[in-house]
Amino acid sequence: MAGRIVSETLTKLSQMGDVTLHEPAGDSPYSERKRRARKQEFNLNDCIAHLSTPRGPKAVMKSMMTTACERNCHYCVFRAGRAKTKRATFSPDEMAGAFDTLQRAKKVDGLFLSSGIIKGSVTTQDKILDTADIIRNKQRYRGYIHLKIMPGIEYDQLYRAMQLADRVSVNLEAPTSERLHKLAPKKIFVQELLRMLQWAEQIRRDRPQERLASSVTQFVVGAVGDTDLELMTMSDKLYAQAQLARVYYSSFSPVPGTTFENLPPSDLLREFRLYQSSFLLRDYQWDVEELPFQLDGNLRTDIDPKQAWADENLAHAPIEIMQAEREQLLRIPGVGPVGANAILRARRRGKLTDLSHLKQIGIRTPQKLAKYVLLAGARPARQRCLF
Numbered sequence: 001m002a003g004r005i006v007s008e009t010l011t012k013l014s015q016m017g018d019v020t021l022h023e024p025a026g027d028s029p030y031s032e033r034k035r036r037a038r039k040q041e042f043n044l045n046d047c048i049a050h051l052s053t054p055r056g057p058k059a060v061m062k063s064m065m066t067t068a069c070e071r072n073c074h075y076c077v078f079r080a081g082r083a084k085t086k087r088a089t090f091s092p093d094e095m096a097g098a099f100d101t102l103q104r105a106k107k108v109d110g111l112f113l114s115s116g117i118i119k120g121s122v123t124t125q126d127k128i129l130d131t132a133d134i135i136r137n138k139q140r141y142r143g144y145i146h147l148k149i150m151p152g153i154e155y156d157q158l159y160r161a162m163q164l165a166d167r168v169s170v171n172l173e174a175p176t177s178e179r180l181h182k183l184a185p186k187k188i189f190v191q192e193l194l195r196m197l198q199w200a201e202q203i204r205r206d207r208p209q210e211r212l213a214s215s216v217t218q219f220v221v222g223a224v225g226d227t228d229l230e231l232m233t234m235s236d237k238l239y240a241q242a243q244l245a246r247v248y249y250s251s252f253s254p255v256p257g258t259t260f261e262n263l264p265p266s267d268l269l270r271e272f273r274l275y276q277s278s279f280l281l282r283d284y285q286w287d288v289e290e291l292p293f294q295l296d297g298n299l300r301t302d303i304d305p306k307q308a309w310a311d312e313n314l315a316h317a318p319i320e321i322m323q324a325e326r327e328q329l330l331r332i333p334g335v336g337p338v339g340a341n342a343i344l345r346a347r348r349r350g351k352l353t354d355l356s357h358l359k360q361i362g363i364r365t366p367q368k369l370a371k372y373v374l375l376a377g378a379r380p381a382r383q384r385c386l387f
Contacts, residue, residue: 009094010101013063014044016088020062022077023218024248025112025146025169026051029275048108054166054214054245055144060110061099065090065127069116073173073184074259075223075252078116084257089118092130100139110144111135114169121150121192125157132164147213152192159203162213167245170196171218175226175234182224197242204243214245221274222266223252227297229288231274236281236288246282249274269301277305283337284330307333314372321352321373334368355380 066089069078102108135141147165174180177189200215238244251266280286292308329340342361353376355366
């Protein structure tokens with residue numbers, strides 16, 4: 001009997017396909033975002049995503065407790081009233097059983113679990129928590145779990161989710177309350193979403209001895225006039241005040257049968273530039289004001305933000321490689337944390353006077369940084385373009 005139920009659940013999962021296609025969940029979100037478009041026919045492999053997680057690369061089962069939803073977010077494929085959406089619902093036992101089968105068969109070693117909202121956020125979150133509890137405490141699974149947090153759940157539910165999971169997602173969707181109202185009119189920016197991220201950080205601070213989940217969020221980019229300045233300003237606040245592990249940016253893509261079906265899709269290159277800028281804030285400790293925004297509040301898409309900043313600030317005031325502090329070295333295009341550390345080590349052994357020396361210590365593209373640096377007081381020789 002139990003085997004038949006699991007078999008039926010796996011069949012239902014395979015018929016749903018990748019229902020979380022537009023919800024990045026790993027640590028390489030841009031490559032994940034470039035996955036194939038939706039198909040008409042699915043198989044069980046469509047529920048399995050190969051992700052870079054905090055525990056390393058893993059094959060992760062991505063699914064939803066239900067594809068039904070009582071909310072009417074204007075962009076969402078699962079919004080209430082959309083006739084084209086195939087609805088399916090799983091009990092906690094069904095979902096946990098399906099995961100256990102795939103995990104024992106070594107098809108997956110991780111879970112990303114989301115849901116539409118039915119009978120309120122609290123009831124829906126309980127089903128997610130019940131599923132994770134079965135997996136952790138009955139099936140004794142100790143691997144990677146990423147749980148979606150429903151809008152406006154109770155404090156104790158969030159705490160329990162953070163005990164069970166490695167990572168939790170609270171998707172703000174928009175950078176301001178006004179933008180969110182245009183995107184998802186039934187969601188409340190501060191009380192239902194931002195407060196969840198604030199609570200999560202408070203829970204971690206109050207219980208430093210416990211192993212608790214990190215938290216992430218996601219923005220839908222380009223549907224309601226949001227600017228890169230708005231998105232980066234909110235991202236910076238979240239990194240500083242809520243200690244987010246990551247911010248995801250999902251380019252808007254119109255879905256037939258939704259309010260926004262006739263809007264143009266957002267540029268994927270814009271999404272990529274947002275990720276690059278976000279990493280400058282999170283990993284390089286840049287200030288938002290330093291990002292090279294244009295007059296309309298957006299970043300250039302034809303050039304990466306670090307190089308755009310360098311063109312404005314370093315082309316006529318190059319950095320001396322032999323004297324610069326680590327923070328200065330990280331401002332140079334083509335130099336990341338590994339490269340900056342390599343330069344500091346090499347300087348203790350001798351002088352760096354040529355681009356070939358930078359190549360030898362592991363700087364992959366020394367020509368890229370040539371116009372932004374001095375080597376022992378002189379501009380490095382650059383290869384001339386023949387055409």
